[in-house]
Amino acid sequence: MAQSSVYGENAGRTAVQAGKGIKVENLNAYYGKHLAIKNVSIEFEPNLITALIGPSGCGKSTLLRNLNRLHEVIPGARAEGKIFLGEENILDKKVDSALIRRKIGMVFQRPNPFPALSIKENVVSGLRLEGESNPHKLERVIEESLKRSYLWDEVKDKLDEPGVSLSGGQQQRLCIARTIAVQPEVILMDEPCSALDPISTLKIEDLMLELKKRFTIIIVTHNMQQAARVSDKTGFMLAGAERTGELIEYAETKKVFTSPKEQRTEDYISGRFG
Numbered sequence: 001m002a003q004s005s006v007y008g009e010n011a012g013r014t015a016v017q018a019g020k021g022i023k024v025e026n027l028n029a030y031y032g033k034h035l036a037i038k039n040v041s042i043e044f045e046p047n048l049i050t051a052l053i054g055p056s057g058c059g060k061s062t063l064l065r066n067l068n069r070l071h072e073v074i075p076g077a078r079a080e081g082k083i084f085l086g087e088e089n090i091l092d093k094k095v096d097s098a099l100i101r102r103k104i105g106m107v108f109q110r111p112n113p114f115p116a117l118s119i120k121e122n123v124v125s126g127l128r129l130e131g132e133s134n135p136h137k138l139e140r141v142i143e144e145s146l147k148r149s150y151l152w153d154e155v156k157d158k159l160d161e162p163g164v165s166l167s168g169g170q171q172q173r174l175c176i177a178r179t180i181a182v183q184p185e186v187i188l189m190d191e192p193c194s195a196l197d198p199i200s201t202l203k204i205e206d207l208m209l210e211l212k213k214r215f216t217i218i219i220v221t222h223n224m225q226q227a228a229r230v231s232d233k234t235g236f237m238l239a240g241a242e243r244t245g246e247l248i249e250y251a252e253t254k255k256v257f258t259s260p261k262e263q264r265t266e267d268y269i270s271g272r273f274g
C-alpha cells in the first residue's frame, strides 16, 4: 500500500486493519406494539462476511437497521438489548447516532446516488459533510474509493457527470465507494444485488470478497447461491405465527448449507418454503 494512502492517515488505524466486530445481545425490536425480532444474540466477526437469510418478513432488515441505529428513526419504533461495536454499546442513548452511522455504513437494495451530485461528489459527500475541504485529500479519496469499488476504470474519464447517469450496477458500486470513503468499521448491505443483472451481481460479490479484508461485512440476501458463494458465516431467521422473527441457526456457511442443525433451516435452504 502506497504511503499516500488515505487509509493510512487515520489515527490509530493501519492500512489493512480490519473493522471492529459487532456483538448483539438479547435484542428485541418493536414497531409500536409489534415485536418484530425477539431475543436475537449474534456476533459478527471482523474480516468475515456474514449472510442473513430467511423468508420475507422474518426481520432481517430490522436487525440490520438496528446495527446502525436506523431503526430508531422510524416513528413508533424502539429496541431493547445491547449492541457492542468493539467495547461500546451503541444502543446507549449517550452514543451519538450520527457517529455510529459513520462507523457502520449501509448499502441499500436500490442504488441511491445523490441525484444532484456528480460521480466524484457522490463519493466524497460524506467527507464534505464532515467539513473536509482539502482538494488534494478529496481527489485522493475519490480515486482510492473508486478503485477499491472496482469502478475507477469505467468512470475515470467522466468524474463530473451525474452519478445517476451510470448503469444500475455501476451506481451500486458508486454507493459502495461512497460508503467506504468515510472509512467505516462495518458495512451493512441489504439485498445489494437484487436490482442488478447477473454480471453486475458477480462484480459486487468479487468486490465484497476484497472489502472483507478491511471491513466487517453483513449482507442480507434472498439468493442462496450468493450466500453460499460469498459468506463465511450464515444466520437463518424465521418468524412464527405472531410475525416475530428469531435467529434460528447461526454457524459457518458451509455447515448451514450442508448439515444444518435445525430441520427448519434445511427446509428453507432446500426451497421447501419461503
Ligand SMILES: Nc1ncnc2c1ncn2[C@@H]1O[C@H](COP(=O)(O)OP(=O)(O)OP(=O)(O)O)[C@@H](O)[C@H]1O
Pocket: 031, 036, 054, 055, 056, 057, 058, 059, 060, 061, 062, 063, 074, 243, 245
Ligand atoms: N417501518 C415499519 N413499520 C412497521 N412495521 C414494520 C416496518 N418495517 C418492517 N416492519 C415489520 O417488521 C417485520 C420484519 O420486517 P423486515 O422488513 O425486517 O423483514 P425482512 O426479513 O427484511 O423481509 P424482506 O425479506 O421482505 O425484506 C415485518 O412483520 C414487517 O411488517
Ligand SMILES: [Mg+2]
Pocket: 060, 061, 062, 190
Ligand atoms: Mg428486508
